[in-house]
Amino acid sequence: FILNEIPFFILLGIFSGLVSYYFTWAAMYLEGRFGKVKNSYLRLVFGGAILGLLIFIFPSLFGEGYEALMDILHGEGETIINQSIFKDFIENKYLFLLLLLLILIFKVIAMAATTGSGGVGGIFAPSLFMGGVSGFFVARFINSLTPFKVSESNFSLVGMAGIMAGVMHAPLTAIFLIAEITGGYELLPPLIITATISYLTINYFEPHSIYTKRLAQRGELMTHHKDKAVLSMMKVKKLIETNFNPIHPDATLGDLVKVISSSSRNIIPVVDEDGTFCGLIFMDHIREIIFKPEIYRTTFVRNLMFMPETTVSQQESMEAVAQKFQKTGKFNLVVLKDGKYIGFISRARVFSAYRKLLKDFSDD
Template structure:
């Protein structure tokens, strides 16, 4: 094994040397981006095909009383299998995958674990294939991003190039799974990278196109979701779209808040299998009442778009109500209320999936309910298919805080730009509405609250990259509080610092003595023998923890006007942190951040 690793390292070194001599950095980035796009596209094809195989296999079961009661146990079994795989095979946590990507970019130099190049494919295939109420998009984005991160590490590329190629993996994955190359590029720029630069745009474009080509070659038109528009946009209906945009914002807010509440509640159960059992059983009861919640939900959206809305009652207790339009509207309304709970239970219980598909599902149902209700009550003639599609855009824009991604996704999967005006209008209003209540998306909120992700503030971004533990000064000579001034003078002769921490036997900082405090006494023999250190020491104005965020540390420097502050870890003295050391580290990080 050691010989094989040595041989591989030797071969890679020769390749890297040849590359540096014969291929420019820009050209190499283009080639690598294309390769990553191909691999991400292949991963998307494999994942989608695997899920279809699992679904087809599970459909080969017996029915009892014309109802597939086996379906009730599938989500529970899928979550349990996912927990086993993540806990014992891959040994990694799941949660919101895109959140983990953003954390890797912000705090881990865009380094993603190698196992995530395939682990999310396995776990999400099990969860979604067995009926978990989540989507495949986030897991495949994690897979593509991990491919980009690890391939760039293999080629020894730096942080900035590694981040771009990580985004290329995400772009290729989205492009392949939706057959939408423009959406892939915009998603990577809007959600993953959050910065628009031409130097980033070209590799993303190449990766996205390559991802789509793989999907077209291997799957043809068999993509995750598509629809051909049959009705046009009518300008006089603009007022309804404006109102509907606000409705989408409110529904996005409801989805987001319910996700926080129920996901947080079930995560309070510390036992992994107990949590999986509770979540799986609860999900089964929801599916028993509302069968369309089973799985991703794209089949339900297709039924609404194709005018076969009565199909949503299939296998439900309310099948006898399928002939009533009012019953369909009420049934869909209750599904809207319950869907976020089902998604939160699936993810919180240990399932693997994302909120991409649930947000599209919620949006589609919202559009159908809104237009059908208006047609029934106000006697309008709104297009239910158009509002269903525009609703998908509106809710996705609000939930993901990604209006451009939502607009181009619906435009591309409908193979035209007929609805471009209402898509832009509803997306903008929905995003503005939810932004009033929730400034950050589900992906970023927790990271921003913990200080692990800082957006748009360059100063704070650079500060967040500084590791306090690495710049703590530990060369200060300490003195015991019961020592006399003569002992301290001896330390002064050895030290090149003018601060002396006073530390007791329990390694607790009692105070500090500066050279200015003893300057007049240190040449007086009586004072040197009789003055005890604890009588002349002073308390530091503040202290910091090794785990503290740099922004908090700088705030303490600002408030105290100090130049040095002690670092205390669980009550024990560690060292000192100085402004000069922070400024020096800040300068180095800034140079690295701005270097192209």
Template sequence: MPSTYKKTKIPLLWLRRHTSDREFMLVSSVLVGLTAGVAAVILKSLVHYIQVLLAYGNRLLDQPYWLVVFPFIGILLTVLIVKVFFKGSIGRGTANVLFNISQKSSLVERHKMFSHVLTSGITSGFGGSAGLESPIVVTGSAIGSNYGREYHLNYRDRTLLLAAGAAAGIAAVFNAPIAGVLFAIEVLLTDISISAFIPLIIAAVVGALSSKIILEEDILFNISKTEFFAAEHVPFYVLLGILCGIISVYYTRMALWVEELFEEYQTSALKRAVVGGALLGLLIMLFPPLFGEGYNGIRLLERGDAPLLLQDSWLAFFGTNEWLILGFVGALALVKVFATTITIAAGGNGGNFAPSMFVGASAGYFFSRIINMLHISNLPTSSFSMVGMAGIMSGVMHAPLTAVFLIAEITGGYTLMIPLMIVAASSFALVKYFEPYSLDTKKLAQKGQLLTHNKDRTILRILKIQHLIETEFQPILPEATLGELVEVITHSRRNLFPVVTADGRLDGVILLENVRGIMFKTEKYSQVKVKELMIKPPALVDYDDSMAEVMKKFDESGAWNLPVLREGIYLGFVSKSSIFTKYRKLLIKTTNVS
């Protein structure tokens, strides 16, 4: 271990021993927030300076064909780095963090403290059509998790620091500490007490300050122009919320569909990268604003400079007709999901945070402009573009509070708070009806690996039959006599006895209460056989049954113990009481700080 690391660690070990748990957590939240904030600064700066380097000299990015070539190169470089340095997999997205929380006791691999900064920086820096926010969430989570592991914190404290790291990362990227805290609560921690807010707030504030102090203004994403809210526009905001909900459902389903298409290339990372890079290049050739995260396009829409989106596009040949521009913006809202999902599925590293904002801004602009062009009303396109971002974020990520406060913070005020709440709530309500889970959590939920949502059901899915089989039940052969059964009963502490054949198959069971009346009649010890006394078990549990199926069998049979078989062979019993005991232990272990 390097000496500098030891020098850093020794004071914290002293602090750990000489302070209360709460005090140590407060100090830890500062350090985790600072580290995650610096990581976000490094990531944003890496992307910025890669693009500056690529555009140096002859202004390569001003040549349209480079917009096609660079993203392809970025995906290939990312795939090669992951394959050579990280054994072919680094675990992408918020879903991976949720998996670590529910299935790995909030332990995140150490390499994720830097691997996502490097790979997502290259992917996005070279123009990959994906956001940096999911990678910084993974990075911040890894920083918090490994800090907790290093200082031997328990599961609950380690999970809280994991969330604090993620909050700091989001806060640093957007200079939005409130949104960072709400993201951690809405997405990562769904059962959290008030006392846990303090470490999250501290980490988010420190992360935001890190980026504000270090980063240049043009690297941070913020909006300075906002327009006032007019009450007469409320019906239009409701309609925009419904439109955002519909687009969010479309976004989620199309993203999952594209991912499924790329699953056939899972065995060949290089082939996946080539196919995906080529498809992404084709999309960018048709729609140049798909190049990169999309924040530049958002700024153009917010400033009312939508005609500039056609720059480098073949559609520019047809001039700047308003309907042509409107159609182009509407198309961008629909095709961005393909560009983003292809970037990620092909092997690039990124997320759907920034792309959902881009889609939302496009949808808001499209809606307001078409209302204005049809002379139905005179809507402020800038405000509708900003509010549309909250609508799509709320629908795709299932995080309406994060969406509302993020847009409020990056616009530098709360003048749009009412329309933000209207659109985010309308979109979320509609999406929730069609898609109970967000894009990031849907697959985890289908596998029963989403502990932070529907915890009761998930804990049951975590429980496995093989960990609950009790084998201390004394088996007896069906041909054995009553006397032999009494001998077995004498040396057993259980009141249930499986009747098992010589080849290990279960014939029946004997309950002590059913033989109590005959077991003291010694004259029948040699006359009565066990097979005459056994009964059929009320239900049989298969070794591969899910815990939900097992509990259903317990409920229907009314039994407290059921035999477990594997391909007909008797293994032991599972008891309802042992399931409840294990369930309570898991529930206590996975409950966040109180």
């Protein structure tokens, strides 16, 4: 480590922060797109096809990338391109730098294709790989396009700390982990500089780590806000009520009266033969006509039902459900899954479960 290299480590910190932001944004976006593909087999085919194509172009993307990292740290960084179909462009310094950028871009896509399609993958190994390649890119850029010369292996190590600090929002963890990997503290000053600047850079664009965002997306994030923490522990599936008697939209008023006579609830869900939700009937809305037998055969359910403006999905967080109750003022909301009727969730049951959990939460 040389004091004259401090500006370059600052540059590496800024670059690492921007790469970390791309890492977080692209991973969340692509995993979200994969999640919209409902068919798990189709999702697997898409993920496999994307991953296979990327590995064919850049074989160094396969696996954790530890072998590629070791090559970079041993001064043989060209091997990560040498295995690809672009190996003939290694001698061209401009194209070589462009290929390194493409590896950084494609690594995140490959990671998201793996996890999004149902494969097993994590954040730690890809962040190390991205950090090593980022540091190598900055060092090769400096060595190739400026009169200065820097250690590519040192910049790769420091780049690992930069990406880890940015992606995980954990600069201290990144600093000491990479310091332990090196077996000494000669690189501690540049590690501190790069990791800190990387963290500050990504924090300007994205204040939450990818781990926090994933937990929040699944509604499992525990916060210091007690209400939100309790709601995050509640699941829609466990609060669904199914003791509502459904009726077909083509049924007559006479059929509806028979259903009402055996029902203990004042809401009748209208469901077709496929289980698709068609609408609702409130007893209060038909009270005036249920005592007119002369129209029992000529009045149909489809003319009496209405489609509610607000519904609930099984996958929704309880915080979102609570907001819907507050916004609509309703006491019951229908729960659907892909348009199919599942049941209802009631304000009273949610409040009862919330009160019980809050008591347990407070006692702990």
